[in-house]
Amino acid sequence: MSLPILSSEGSLASYLQEIKRFPILSADEEFMLAKRYKEHGDSEAAHKLVTSHLRLVAKIAMGYRGYGLPITDLISEGNVGIMQAVKKFDPDKGFRLATYAMWWIRAQIQEYVLHSWSLVKIGTTAAQKKLFFNLKKLKNQLKSIDDENLSPENVREIATKLNVKEAEVLEMDNRLFSKDQSLNSPISHEKEAEWQDIIVDDKETQDIKYENQNELNYRKNLFNKAMNVLNSREKEIIKSRKLNDKPLKLEELSKKYNISRERVRQIEERAIEKLQKEILSKN
Numbered sequence: 001m002s003l004p005i006l007s008s009e010g011s012l013a014s015y016l017q018e019i020k021r022f023p024i025l026s027a028d029e030e031f032m033l034a035k036r037y038k039e040h041g042d043s044e045a046a047h048k049l050v051t052s053h054l055r056l057v058a059k060i061a062m063g064y065r066g067y068g069l070p071i072t073d074l075i076s077e078g079n080v081g082i083m084q085a086v087k088k089f090d091p092d093k094g095f096r097l098a099t100y101a102m103w104w105i106r107a108q109i110q111e112y113v114l115h116s117w118s119l120v121k122i123g124t125t126a127a128q129k130k131l132f133f134n135l136k137k138l139k140n141q142l143k144s145i146d147d148e149n150l151s152p153e154n155v156r157e158i159a160t161k162l163n164v165k166e167a168e169v170l171e172m173d174n175r176l177f178s179k180d181q182s183l184n185s186p187i188s189h190e191k192e193a194e195w196q197d198i199i200v201d202d203k204e205t206q207d208i209k210y211e212n213q214n215e216l217n218y219r220k221n222l223f224n225k226a227m228n229v230l231n232s233r234e235k236e237i238i239k240s241r242k243l244n245d246k247p248l249k250l251e252e253l254s255k256k257y258n259i260s261r262e263r264v265r266q267i268e269e270r271a272i273e274k275l276q277k278e279i280l281s282k283n
Helices: 009-019 027-040 043-051 054-062 071-088 097-116 126-141 152-162 166-177 195-199 202-229 232-243 250-257 261-282
Strands: none
Touching (some): 027 043, 071 097, 126 152, 126 166, 152 166
């Protein structure tokens, strides 16, 4: 499958302009193309599915720019992710390709980032990987992203939240932010425009709208299916307490079912636990 060429940082601006030429697909267009590829192996259909999501790949890849790796490599890895997503996408599941593809794109990019940073030198536990990909966000929350050094209090807080040693937080901070870059960095010394100016346009906003709506629909479907694990009384209590525009009080439900308010609360808590367990098992 041939995609627009992305060979160097210098060609990034032209690449980002070029991928804007590919049209965004409507839900019906996407469904028919996905069916053609899944049932008939139509390579042209697959190509249209991939190219219509290249802006999404670039947007996600830009979010990993702070790790000091070439943005061209990040986008190229993300493009591998969207191709994998198209191969495995099932249009009959009821959600859009963008929702499904985001996991594949991020997974491919994260695998590349982890490999490039040689995390084996500092460990590859789940907690350390979580630290690697969440430190910048936590620093933002603590208002210390522009500080040269983390305060001891911030180090302790981050280490506690992510279940790692304070020394690991400091080491990761030194590695990541010694060469941090931003979407707000200029494209070149001669131009005032920033990278984010190139990839943000009305069509991308439409992409995001599709993503958000499909994610919402996916979560709704997941929740509705999970409700099937509840018995009839549990369903009614959850609907009355959590889903109604005007939720009923415990006292009202206790009278309806002729049980104590405490018993209603216990049934509600048990039902929520069952729903959470069922939803997590499907994610």
